[in-house]
Amino acid sequence: MHPRTHELLDFLAEQRALLRTAFDEVPAALRNAAPGPGQWSPAEVIEHISIANRRIAKLLSKKIAEAKSAGLGADASTEPVLPTIDIAMMLDRSRRLTAPEIILPRGLSADIAWAELERSTIAVREAIAQGDGLALSEIRYPHPLLGPLSLYAWIALVSAHEGRHAQQIREGFGAHQSLVKDRGTLCSRC
Numbered sequence: 001m002h003p004r005t006h007e008l009l010d011f012l013a014e015q016r017a018l019l020r021t022a023f024d025e026v027p028a029a030l031r032n033a034a035p036g037p038g039q040w041s042p043a044e045v046i047e048h049i050s051i052a053n054r055r056i057a058k059l060l061s062k063k064i065a066e067a068k069s070a071g072l073g074a075d076a077s078t079e080p081v082l083p084t085i086d087i088a089m090m091l092d093r094s095r096r097l098t099a100p101e102i103i104l105p106r107g108l109s110a111d112i113a114w115a116e117l118e119r120s121t122i123a124v125r126e127a128i129a130q131g132d133g134l135a136l137s138e139i140r141y142p143h144p145l146l147g148p149l150s151l152y153a154w155i156a157l158v159s160a161h162e163g164r165h166a167q168q169i170r171e172g173f174g175a176h177q178s179l180v181k182d183r184g185t186l187c188s189r190c
Helices: 003-025 042-069 087-091 110-130 151-183
Strands: 140-143 147-150
Touching: 003 042, 003 110, 003 151, 042 110, 042 151, 087 151, 110 151, 140 151, 147 151
Parallel strands: none
Antiparallel strands: 140 147
């Protein structure tokens, strides 16, 4: 496996672990409930990520197949690729974003949403494997908010998107958990 592929898969695993921890910190009885008006429930967050991941997996597969057909060569660099991508901007929750209609959650339950996320991740990993060792920095495709990104950046975006939403889940339910701890009692919804 090319070092850059390995680096990006490690980053995906790290961010998934953060997302899983944030999701698991929410009591199961609250995972389908929004923390407040106009906010997504943890189940909706996970469903949104799974939809986005599926779409990005298709994009990666398509662009990699096209590049292979056009004769894209091997990636000669083994230098880390993540330092060349603005991950901090992707993770920055101070800038609120509105998801386009096509990737809005449709109302899956928490367990089904997580299962869909796992399936979409398999598709992402398969797409990444198709491009292993290729010069993915040479393939660019525009993101609607971030502008033109290399395929390496698109792969990093999958991971950062999960990290961003792990923060969202914690923000939404962190206040609830603090209130429960401060009162020393259990919430009637927990």
